[in-house]
Amino acid sequence: MGHEGTGLTQSGFSFAGLPSSTQDRLSSRYVVLPVPYEATTEWLSGTRHAPFSIIDSSRLLELYDCAIDTDVSEAGIYTAEEMAPDMSGPQSMTDKVEAEVGRWLDEGKVPVLVGGEHTISLGAVRALAARYPDLSVLQLDAHSDLRNDYLGARVSQATVMRRVREICPAVQIGIRSLSSAENHHIKENNLPVVFWPPKKPSSEWLPAALSHLTDSVYITIDADVFDSSILPWVGTPEPGGLTWDDVWQVLEPVARTRTIVGFDVVEFCPREAGAAPSAYMLAKLIYRLIGYSWLHTLGESNNDTRAQRTEQEASSAWLNHRTLQ
Numbered sequence: 021m022g023h024e025g026t027g028l029t030q031s032g033f034s035f036a037g038l039p040s041s042t043q044d045r046l047s048s049r050y051v052v053l054p055v056p057y058e059a060t061t062e063w064l065s066g067t068r069h070a071p072f073s074i075i076d077s078s079r080l081l082e083l084y085d086c087a088i089d090t091d092v093s094e095a096g097i098y099t100a101e102e103m104a105p106d107m108s109g110p111q112s113m114t115d116k117v118e119a120e121v122g123r124w125l126d127e128g129k130v131p132v133l134v135g136g137e138h139t140i141s142l143g144a145v146r147a148l149a150a151r152y153p154d155l156s157v158l159q160l161d162a163h164s165d166l167r168n169d170y171l172g173a174r175v176s177q178a179t180v181m182r183r184v185r186e187i188c189p190a191v192q193i194g195i196r197s198l199s200s201a202e203n204h205h206i207k208e209n210n211l212p213v214v215f216w217p218p219k220k221p222s223s224e225w226l227p228a229a230l231s232h233l234t235d236s237v238y239i240t241i242d243a244d245v246f247d248s249s250i251l252p253w254v255g256t257p258e259p260g261g262l263t264w265d266d267v268w269q270v271l272e273p274v275a276r277t278r279t280i281v282g283f284d285v286v287e288f289c290p291r292e293a294g295a296a297p298s299a300y301m302l303a304k305l306i307y308r309l310i311g312y313s314w315l316h317t318l319g320e321s322n323n324d325t326r327a328q329r330t331e332q333e334a335s336s337a338w339l340n341h342r343t344l345q
């Protein structure tokens with residue numbers, strides 16, 4: 021390919037080191053789609069290297085995940101060729117992502133996008149909304165990304181959730197940096213936003229937030245939702261964020277009670293070799309979320325009661341889990 025080569029397409033270089041033959045493609049439920057796009061970031065650059073870094077470290081994952089007692093690779097995880105960035109503008113890049121994600125959806129796959137900057141989520145949401153009329157979006161992020169326009173652009177990493185909310189409902193968790201105008205927009209429209217740290221116990225804020233999600237959920241995870249002390253390698257780091265356990269406190273009940281129709285991890289920015297532990301952490305996040313999503317699918321087909329538990333139960337189960345630790 022003509023763009024800055026990352027080697028992602030060389031044989032054997034795939035998520036979790038899993039084989040990616042034509043046969044594996046047919047039998048896989050999940051497709052990891054590397055999108056090394058970076059054009060509208062404004063501070064620390066380098067997120068175009070994130071797909072390579074995350075997939076590289078994913079090859080060290082144990083295929084058996086003891087936290088969920090599952091060999092997640094059995095779900096079938098196919099790694100697609102990376103998308104070549106379209107540098108003519110974020111609008112054309114989101115169009116391109118929409119078309120690519122649409123192709124995978126029409127093959128019956130659950131797309132897992134590895135960014136790249138946050139703008140790519142808009143293309144994925146458009147493709148999904150065209151096929152899931154009841155789609156909603158869960159965003160984990162330090163920033164609300166609700167600006168109506170930014171530096172003259174209507175499509176950018178600073179406006180992406182404003183554009184998403186024009187398509188479908190969205191729940192935003194982890195927010196701790198936003199403009200006055202964004203704050204006003206949230207208050208005026210009574211948007212379901214959980215600022216971090218939350219002012220109420222999770223037994224209150226979590227079920228309230230999740231009640232705004234429909235059954236078909238797309239999850240967008242901006243790596244900067246994590247506290248900057250444990251994941252400093254992002255374009256716009258913010259202190260006071262979520263821990264690894266905090267993130268699962270949200271994702272686990274969502275995966276158990278909803279159908280995850282796709283998700284992305286964006287804005288990771290591996291500027292130096294020292295970012296390797298963070299890359300591995302995000303690879304593990306992706307792998308485990310695939311696992312939870314797959315278990316929900318199996319539970320639905322087996323009429324497993326686990327899939328029918330309410331968010332309240334999920335929340336108290338989590339609190340018990342925390343107490344036991």
Ligand SMILES: [Mn+2]
Pocket residue numbers: 161162163242244245256287
């Ligand atoms: Mn962010």
